[in-house]
Amino acid sequence: MQIPVIREALAALRIPIIGVTAHEADDVIGTLATLATMPVDIVTGDRDLFQLVDDARSVRVIYTARGMSNLEIVTDQTVVAKYGVLPSQYADFATLRGDASDGLPGVAGVGDKTAATLVQAHGDLAGIRAAAETGEGMSASVRNKMITASVYLDVAPTVVKVATALDIVPPADAIRALDPAEQDAATALAEQWNLGGSMERAIAALTK
Numbered sequence: 001m002q003i004p005v006i007r008e009a010l011a012a013l014r015i016p017i018i019g020v021t022a023h024e025a026d027d028v029i030g031t032l033a034t035l036a037t038m039p040v041d042i043v044t045g046d047r048d049l050f051q052l053v054d055d056a057r058s059v060r061v062i063y064t065a066r067g068m069s070n071l072e073i074v075t076d077q078t079v080v081a082k083y084g085v086l087p088s089q090y091a092d093f094a095t096l097r098g099d100a101s102d103g104l105p106g107v108a109g110v111g112d113k114t115a116a117t118l119v120q121a122h123g124d125l126a127g128i129r130a131a132a133e134t135g136e137g138m139s140a141s142v143r144n145k146m147i148t149a150s151v152y153l154d155v156a157p158t159v160v161k162v163a164t165a166l167d168i169v170p171p172a173d174a175i176r177a178l179d180p181a182e183q184d185a186a187t188a189l190a191e192q193w194n195l196g197g198s199m200e201r202a203i204a205a206l207t208k
């Protein structure tokens with residue numbers, strides 16, 4: 001029941017709301033970042049979106065997981081330094097390693113290190129699975145883990161990969177400063193719902 005209030009607050013701040021039926025916000029963000037012709041900063045605490053980072057297109061993640069006073073700028077180099085894989089390989093890496101915060105189990109017995117080594121050696125998940133088929137360039141132990149996880153590996157990538165080609169028209173209006181009447185309306189709404197400091201900060205930011 002908070003959702004209508006959130007929508008009302010965003011409307012009062014003149015911040016566009018974009019959603020697509022049967023898709024996560026991640027997919028909308030992925031599509032907008034891909035359509036963009038200007039530099040993009042994706043502000044999120046969700047590691048999944050590291051797969052969208054692309055220095056060549058000036059797409060970065062501003063990672064909020066350690067708090068708003070401790071933001072981390074994530075570029076190609078950051079992803080490589082953290083995980084040993086490129087942003088374009090991050091989804092396959094995450095599929096292998098799993099992600100408890102998303103209820104993604106990963107391949108049993110494969111952690112960060114093995115996942116990175118496999119992606120480095122075989123390029124992507126398809127390459128890893130092909131090697132598991134033949135056994136070439138893969139230890140018997142890892143091969144066994146991959147084959148045991150084959151049902152998981154058939155479905156997990158569709159969950160982990162962010163959609164980048166949804167049918168979305170980017171909003172025509174950029175976020176802009178509120179005029180005095182809009183400020184008053186936003187303040188009245190904040191009081192009506194007792195929205196507190198976050199709404200006050202948003203109004204202040206849009207008043208400068």
Ligand code: MN
Pocket residue numbers: 046047048099101102
């Ligand atoms: Mn996630």
Ligand code: MN
Pocket residue numbers: 026046048049
């Ligand atoms: Mn996500």
